[in-house]
Amino acid sequence: MQAAELRGYGQPLELVEREPIQPGPGQVVVEVRACGVCGSDVFLRKGGFDSTLPIVPGHEASGVVARLGPDVNDVQVGTPVAVYYIEHCGHCEMCSVGRVNMCLSVRRMGVEYDGAFADEVLVPARNVIAVEPEDDLAAVAVLTDAVATPYHALVRVGKVEAGMTVVVLGVGGIGSNAVQVAALLGCDVVAVSRSPAKLDLAERLGARAVVSAADGEQEMLEGIKRACGPAGPQVVVQTVGSADVDTQAIKAVGIGGMVLLIGSSVDAFSVRAVDLIWKEASVHGSRGFVPDDIREVLDFYRSGHLPVDHLLGRQRPLSEANAALDDLEAGRVLRSVLVP
Ligand SMILES: [Zn+2]
Ligand SMILES: [Zn+2]
Secondary structure: OEEEEEOOOOOOOEEEEOOOOOOOOOEEEEEEEEEEEOHHHHHHHHOOOOOOOOEOOOOOEEEEEEEEOOOOOOOOOOOEEEEOOEEOOOOOOOHHHOOHHHOOOOEEEOOOEOOOOEOEEEEEHHHEEEOOOOOOHHHHHHHHHHHHHHHHHHHHHOOOOOOOEEEEEOOOOOHHHHHHHHHHOOOEEEEEEOOHHHHHHHHHOOOOEEEEOOOOHHHHHHHHHHHHOOOOOOEEEEOOOOHHHHHHHHHHOOOOOEEEEOOOOOOOOOOOHHHHHHHOOEEEEOOOOOHHHHHHHHHHHHOOOOOOHHHOOOEEOHHHHHHHHHHHHOOOOOOEEEOO
16 A cells, blocks of 8 residues: 655655555554545644654545454445544543544544555544445545534534624635535624635635735724624634634624634633623634534535535645645645545
């Protein structure tokens, strides 16, 4: 099998030939058909996750089940699948209430164990979700992470409802889908970005209004106020990995509102307690997603209400994994998909 391996932080991935993987008890091998290239992969390459090297990145994958471990009975070889990248124990305090994304002994594919920048990947049998034979597997791949992440934030953590005003900060590989999902849920969506092209995209994906962040924080905050009215937004989704934008999200949120943090930054941000108290505002983190989020976004996708063409424009072979990471890091694409 072939895999794109990271052997040193900040180094390019190396395409290596490895022995075929043999699945153990409870495991399956998936022949990878598509794997999205995500901001977290760029973060991993820089050493952000402090992964044990060498590691094969890639956590946004789809494929076809190729081989089964000895005691796997509920998965068939040849089934097309979405891969849920969060390995979970199934019985801890969080798993037992269905919050498997927060399993106490969680391991992430492409972070703590080898991921899907490869033509095969080894995963627990409970982490594959059968999809329909007619589903486009590149679309399935991006739905498992780029779309499921904002879906989880909005639906499970934010519990947003139709009619709420939702501001999305950043229109990248996650933010563009936050706009789309919030609009699909019937929210009144305002998108914020520095890029005119991304603001155009946000309008196409369902934003009712857009606000430029190109002219500084004050202009942006005033633009949000104009777009949302005196009470301000009920929800602000922060998808940019920046401590400054974390602070801006808290400044932008309306009275009684909620900030949902999805864009991970390792830098500290500051907030005055009085600002949260005065607005009775809350700040929530949202971590990954659960398998049901993948099933629900797949249903929306199949109904035609959640097109993901804007994420699928750049499909590359595995040998171009480094170029795909560079494109993302430089902001030239929202996402690329590797098709081994
Ligand atoms: Zn990701
Ligand atoms: Zn668990």
